[in-house]
Amino acid sequence: MELIYSDHTERVVKKSENLVFTVKNKGIYLIQVWAKTKNEIQMEGTDDEDLRIEIDNRKFSQLTNNARYFDSPAAFSGGTSKGLTKTVFFLLWLESAEHHFSLIPDLSATFIGVDISQVTQESTIREFSFPLNITAEDGDRRDWITFVFVDASLASLKTELTLTRRFLDSDDVKIVIDNSIKRSNQNKRQKFWYFITSLVKGEQQSEKFEANLPSGVHYVEFWADRMPKLEKITFENIYFKIPTTIQEKIEYKSQQFGFDPKMMLRIAKRESQFDPEAESGAGAKGIFQLTGITIKQIKELGFEVSNPYDVDQNIEGGFLYFSWLYKRYDGQRDHVKKTLAAWNWGLGHIPVKEPLDFNNLPEETKKFINDVLGDNDF
Amino acid sequence: MIFNLVATVILIAFPFADITTHESNDVLSIGTIHDKANDSKDTLSIPDLQDPYVLKGFFDLDNDGESEEVTISSTLGKEIGDENTKIYINNSEKSALVLHGYFDGIEVRKINSQGLQILEVRTASGHSIDTTFYTYEKRQLNLMPVSTSKPPSFYGIVSRNKPEFKDIDNDGTLELLAYYRYFPPEKQRTVEVYKFDGLGFIKTQEYEETLDNTYF
Numbered sequence: 001m002e003l004i005y006s007d008h009t010e011r012v013v014k015k016s017e018n019l020v021f022t023v024k025n026k027g028i029y030l031i032q033v034w035a036k037t038k039n040e041i042q043m044e045g046t047d048d049e050d051l052r053i054e055i056d057n058r059k060f061s062q063l064t065n066n067a068r069y070f071d072s073p074a075a076f077s078g079g080t081s082k083g084l085t086k087t088v089f090f091l092l093w094l095e096s097a098e099h100h101f102s103l104i105p106d107l108s109a110t111f112i113g114v115d116i117s118q119v120t121q122e123s124t125i126r127e128f129s130f131p132l133n134i135t136a137e138d139g140d141r142r143d144w145i146t147f148v149f150v151d152a153s154l155a156s157l158k159t160e161l162t163l164t165r166r167f168l169d170s171d172d173v174k175i176v177i178d179n180s181i182k183r184s185n186q187n188k189r190q191k192f193w194y195f196i197t198s199l200v201k202g203e204q205q206s207e208k209f210e211a212n213l214p215s216g217v218h219y220v221e222f223w224a225d226r227m228p229k230l231e232k233i234t235f236e237n238i239y240f241k242i243p244t245t246i247q248e249k250i251e252y253k254s255q256q257f258g259f260d261p262k263m264m265l266r267i268a269k270r271e272s273q274f275d276p277e278a279e280s281g282a283g284a285k286g287i288f289q290l291t292g293i294t295i296k297q298i299k300e301l302g303f304e305v306s307n308p309y310d311v312d313q314n315i316e317g318g319f320l321y322f323s324w325l326y327k328r329y330d331g332q333r334d335h336v337k338k339t340l341a342a343w344n345w346g347l348g349h350i351p352v353k354e355p356l357d358f359n360n361l362p363e364e365t366k367k368f369i370n371d372v373l374g375d376n377d378f
Numbered sequence: 379m380i381f382n383l384v385a386t387v388i389l390i391a392f393p394f395a396d397i398t399t400h401e402s403n404d405v406l407s408i409g410t411i412h413d414k415a416n417d418s419k420d421t422l423s424i425p426d427l428q429d430p431y432v433l434k435g436f437f438d439l440d441n442d443g444e445s446e447e448v449t450i451s452s453t454l455g456k457e458i459g460d461e462n463t464k465i466y467i468n469n470s471e472k473s474a475l476v477l478h479g480y481f482d483g484i485e486v487r488k489i490n491s492q493g494l495q496i497l498e499v500r501t502a503s504g505h506s507i508d509t510t511f512y513t514y515e516k517r518q519l520n521l522m523p524v525s526t527s528k529p530p531s532f533y534g535i536v537s538r539n540k541p542e543f544k545d546i547d548n549d550g551t552l553e554l555l556a557y558y559r560y561f562p563p564e565k566q567r568t569v570e571v572y573k574f575d576g577l578g579f580i581k582t583q584e585y586e587e588t589l590d591n592t593y594f
Binding site: 289 | 508
């Protein structure tokens with residue numbers, strides 16, 4: 001693996017931080033993050049510390065509730081990690097470009113470090129095996145390590161652990177794959193903890209788990225009691241689906257930004273019929289028909305569209321602008337319709353707090369909204 | 379006589395704008411300013427929008443033989459969505475007009491044989507162009523409502539296409555034609571025809587027409 005970015009300046013994070021890194025060679029990358037978050041008792045208050053990560057604006061929610069981010073397995077939640085170090089690995093495909101890694105705390109968190117390494121330039125890994133030698137800090141049951149697979153499929157994983165008998169309470173490890181707790185047949189009494197030192201013979205434990213996870217976002221979690229050590233992990237048959245067509249790229253971005261892919265595809269189709277060379281009489285350009293003003297505004301959001309006919313730039317810019325509008329109307333009634341109305345007619349015409357008077361919108365704006373949210377063919 | 383009324387237009391600070399005067403059988407545009415940044419289809423460059431964007435021109439807005447100095451100030455504002463356009467007349471400190479959107483164009487037209495002149499102002503907002511129309515009387519700009527325009531707070535035309543003026547019934551008064559050329563890949567567009575009723579524009583016709591080429 002080739003390390004391309006590293007930040008080991010330990011610090012307390014109270015505001016969101018955006019770290020920028022550049023990928024020269026597209027491929028599969030491993031992002032390893034360490035942080036600590038305290039629970040409310042340790043904080044002597046009523047609120048836990050939490051920290052979540054965004055990569056290129058992509059959020060990582062719970063699998064069962066896509067609106068919950070701070071208690072996702074990909075985040076650092078003080079309520080479950082209890083002030084001890086947690087490690088999160090993100091395995092994902094990155095294109096050659098500038099990328100953003102964002103630390104977003106709730107209250108505060110102690111960021112320990114991040115390493116970003118290229119694993120391979122291929123989109124498939126038959127066997128990905130790497131030594132970890134991560135020993136849990138001493139403490140009671142808490143989340144310890146999470147592997148996040150981003151838009152990947154995974155066949156199986158093999159773990160190599162060291163578990164030690166200790167006075168009064170020995171090391172235990174729980175394994176959770178996509179919310180499914182792995183249960184050991186050896187253990188009826190503590191059925192949610194797969195490896196229990198008092199029941200297993202010998203300190204070294206090796207086990208293979210079939211996962212058979214289809215392409216998507218997946219979480220493999222390790223929970224620790226006391227001080228187990230994860231010596232090594234091996235993943236088999238990891239396959240990343242790389243978007244190549246315009247439609248696939250829009251679907252991929254929709255997942256990244258947390259938008260309905262159907263809606264975003266219909267916006268692009270309504271705007272340009274997916275023609276990257278499209279230009280309107282008013283000078284709007286490319287797939288999402290970005291205007292000069294919109295491009296200027298996107299630049300203020302931190303992304304420069306230097307060529308609006310470039311498919312990737314136009315899609316990224318279009319999503320950033322739409323996302324900005326979406327956040328502006330967040331929590332408001334007719335949230336999506338307001339966003340679409342502002343996209344079409346300009347947000348100066350669509351006040352945040354006032355109810356959307358749909359019938360009194362311009363005809364062209366109404367048609368745009370109905371087309372994007374409807375099922376008619378166009 | 380009206381063909382002698384070509385306005386004097388002076389460029390003061392206008393890096394991307396073009397000012398033209400032209401005549402045709404249907405349209406007498408006595409002064410036009412439009413944003414040239416959007417004209418070229420060949421360039422890949424992004425127009426470096428001026429902020430603020432200030433320009434001045436001289437138009438005889440009320441047809442009294444004396445030109446008014448029209449100052450247009452357009453800004454993107456402090457935050458996204460703050461973009462607005464202000465129009466000042468004869469160096470007045472108070473703006474005669476404040477509109478949402480970034481400046482796209484301004485034109486002054488004589489629309490009938492009595493010499494009535496109207497000011498057309500276009501601003502770009504979102505993916506649309508807002509167009510509003512005014513007369514200038516007693517040192518004030520007066521909005522000319524367009525009958526079917528919505529919502530009530532907006533009295534103009536919202537479309538991705540600029541409206542046009544043509545004397546389609548040959549009565550000596552120009553009609554306002556609004557085009558809703560909907561979206562690609564359609565070749566068909568909706569045309570709304572508005573007639574001047576003395577105060578504003580009343581919709582008299584609406585029809586679909588098919589064009590030779592598509593939206594792009």
